[in-house]
Amino acid sequence: MPRFRCVPMPTGTARRFRQTGRDDRGLTLHRRAVDGPGFPCRHCLRLGLPGxxxxxxxxxxPHPLGTYWTPSPIFLHADECPRYAAEDEIAPxxxxxxxxxxxxxxxAELCLxxxxxxxxxxxxxxxxxRALEDPRTRFVNIHTARPGCLLTAVERLG
Ligand SMILES: [Zn+2]
Incomplete structure (x- = not known):
């Protein structure tokens, strides 16, 4: 496995969501109390905990731009959380x-x-x-396969 890191949502975006209460569509963010394991935060890349x-x-x-660009539904901790920063670790x-x-x-930001x-x-x-070892690959996005929401981007280090 090449050296890599999981790339979360930028802290500036997380801060803007929390401060404005609005998402990238300009819609009011929904608030959800964690009541199970289905609340993955895209900033700290950890599951929300009960309470x-x-x-x-x-x-x-942020990527891919162009033809394959898409928005994604995401969860984010309502309170501040540390941005995930581990290297060579798959996000929780x-x-x-x-x-x-x-x-x-x-x-070219086209899908392989x-x-x-x-x-x-x-x-x-x-x-x-396999994806990171392929010389054509510039970055990888990992989504939930059923609803299709982005979990994290992944990029090679070095
Ligand atoms: Zn978080």
């Missing part, structure tokens, strides 16, 4: 997800279909390594 409150809104993905919200979709993109893969989050290491 915490999450914001739910639409997030404009990916490992915890029952079914994820790996989507690799090239330098042959590297796409769907599997349990806990089994993501091998297909992620």
């Amino acid at each position: 915490e409150t999450m914001l739910l809104g639409s997030y404009d993905l 919200i990916v490992l915890a997800n029952g079914l994820v979709s790996i989507r690799a993109y090239d330098a 279909y042959d590297l796409g893969h769907v599997c349990e989050g806990a089994a993501v290491a091998a297909p992620l390594a």
Whole structure:
């Protein structure tokens, strides 16, 4: 596996969501009390814990731009949380997800279909390594496979 890092939502975006109460569509963020494991925060890349409150809104993905660009529904801790910063570690919200979709993109931000893969989050290491080892790949996005929401971007280090 090449060296890599999971890239969360920028802190500036998280702060704007929390301060304005609005998402990237200009819509009012929903507030949800955590009552189970289905609340992955896209800033700290950890699951919301019982007793915490999450914001739910639409997030404009930084990449891919162009033809494959898409917004995504996301959860975000309502209160401040530390931005995920680990290297060479798969984010907890990916490992915890029952079914994820790996989507690799090239330098032109076009999708590399042959590297796409769907599997349990806990089994993501091998297909992620395959995508990152391919010289065409510039970055990878990992989505939930059922609703299709972005969990995290992944980029090679060095
Ligand atoms: Zn968080």
